[in-house]
Amino acid sequence: MVKPKVGINGFGRIGRLVLRAAVEKDSVEVVAVNDPFISIDYMVRKFNIE
Template identity: 55%
Template sequence: MVKVKNAVNAFGCIGHLVTRAAFNSGKVDIVTVNDSFIDLNYMVYMFQYDFTHGKFHGTVKAKNRKFVINGNSIIIFQE
C-alpha cells in the first residue's frame, strides 16, 4: 500500500473533517496545514471536539508549534 502525503489549506469545517478522514483511513498522511485565521490551540480544540462527528478517539495536542495527532507531527503555516 502506498501512503499519499497531502497538505490542507484552511482548517475550517471541511479542512478538519478531511484531516480526520485521512487519519481514520490510514491511507493518507497529512504533513502540513495552512490557515491564516485559526491559531494552533483552536485547531486542536476543533479537531478533538467536532460539533457533527463527535470527539476524536485518539491523542491530539499542540507541541513545539506543531499539530500532533496520534503521535504524527503536522507542520502549521499561517500564511
C-alpha cells in the same frame, strides 16, 4: 506502497473532515495544515470537539 502526502488548505468544516478521514483511514499522510487566521490551540480544540 507509499502513502501520498497531502496538505490541507484551511481548517474549516471541510478541512477538519478531511483530516479526520485521513487519520481514521491511514491511507494518506497529512504533512501540513494551512490556516493563517487561527492558532494551533484553536485548531486542536476544534478538531477534538467535532
